[in-house]
Amino acid sequence: MTRLAVRDLAVARGGLRAVEQLSFALAAGQALILRGPNGIGKTTVLRTLAGLQPAVAGTIEAAPESLAYAGHADGLKPALSVAENLRFWSRVFDGPEIGAALERMNLRDLATRPAHALSAGQKRRLGLARLLVTGRPVWLLDEPTVSLDSASVALFAGVLRDHLAQGGAALIATHIDLGLPEAEILDLAPYRARPGQRDQRPAGFNEAFA
Numbered sequence: 001m002t003r004l005a006v007r008d009l010a011v012a013r014g015g016l017r018a019v020e021q022l023s024f025a026l027a028a029g030q031a032l033i034l035r036g037p038n039g040i041g042k043t044t045v046l047r048t049l050a051g052l053q054p055a056v057a058g059t060i061e062a063a064p065e066s067l068a069y070a071g072h073a074d075g076l077k078p079a080l081s082v083a084e085n086l087r088f089w090s091r092v093f094d095g096p097e098i099g100a101a102l103e104r105m106n107l108r109d110l111a112t113r114p115a116h117a118l119s120a121g122q123k124r125r126l127g128l129a130r131l132l133v134t135g136r137p138v139w140l141l142d143e144p145t146v147s148l149d150s151a152s153v154a155l156f157a158g159v160l161r162d163h164l165a166q167g168g169a170a171l172i173a174t175h176i177d178l179g180l181p182e183a184e185i186l187d188l189a190p191y192r193a194r195p196g197q198r199d200q201r202p203a204g205f206n207e208a209f210a
């Protein structure tokens with residue numbers, strides 16, 4: 001079963017094309033690692049798939065409300081506790097109870113601590129736990145392991161593996177080895193846009209607010 005199908009996708013940042021003619025499919029149970037040098041357009045591809053900015057060409061097919069994006073910012077509410085943050089997101093997504101997310105990302109002992117008082121790695125664990133309460137099958141992950149120690153990387157790899165085993169899928173931009181040998185690599189280098197192409201931004205779209 002295909003969870004995400006991308007055909008002839010072109011994406012742009014700052015009005016310049018970064019990647020073009022990108023096609024791939026992501027099946028249930030599959031993880032795909034987005035690779036490529038700094039600045040090639042991994043974040044831009046993920047943002048476009050997540051609907052944060054429009055594609056400049058091509059098609060993106062996925063079931064409605066099937067995608068969950070975790071970008072560089074954790075999107076935490078600093079004044080809310082760990083548990084309150086997760087409950088908030090669970091309600092927004094109409095997702096499951098927060099118990100499993102707390103447990104799986106080793107947040108049980110931090111449940112009542114305000115998010116602003118977490119360390120960088122703890123904040124990242126909470127940001128990743130958010131994925132579990134979205135209940136969404138396709139995870140779009142931008143450098144998910146930044147700030148995580150090796151134990152937390154292994155913890156998250158386990159969460160990812162279970163997500164895949166349950167029919168989920170993941171597209172992950174990462175420079176490190178996640179310890180997921182079954183993941184396939186999608187190298188963006190062959191899809192680098194030819195230089196100098198400017199794209200008209202759609203009327204009403206202001207990148208500063210996307």
Ligand SMILES: Nc1ncnc2c1ncn2[C@@H]1O[C@H](COP(=O)(O)OP(=O)(O)OP(=O)(O)O)[C@@H](O)[C@H]1O
Nearest residue numbers: 013014015018036037038039040041042043044045
């Ligand atoms: N806010 C922005 N405004 C204009 N251009 C940007 C902006 N953010 C990124 N870019 C440019 O868009 C291109 C693609 O950047 P992007 O962040 O998608 O690359 P990346 O592959 O994710 O890089 P990295 O591995 O460093 O995270 C780069 O040339 C970058 O300089």
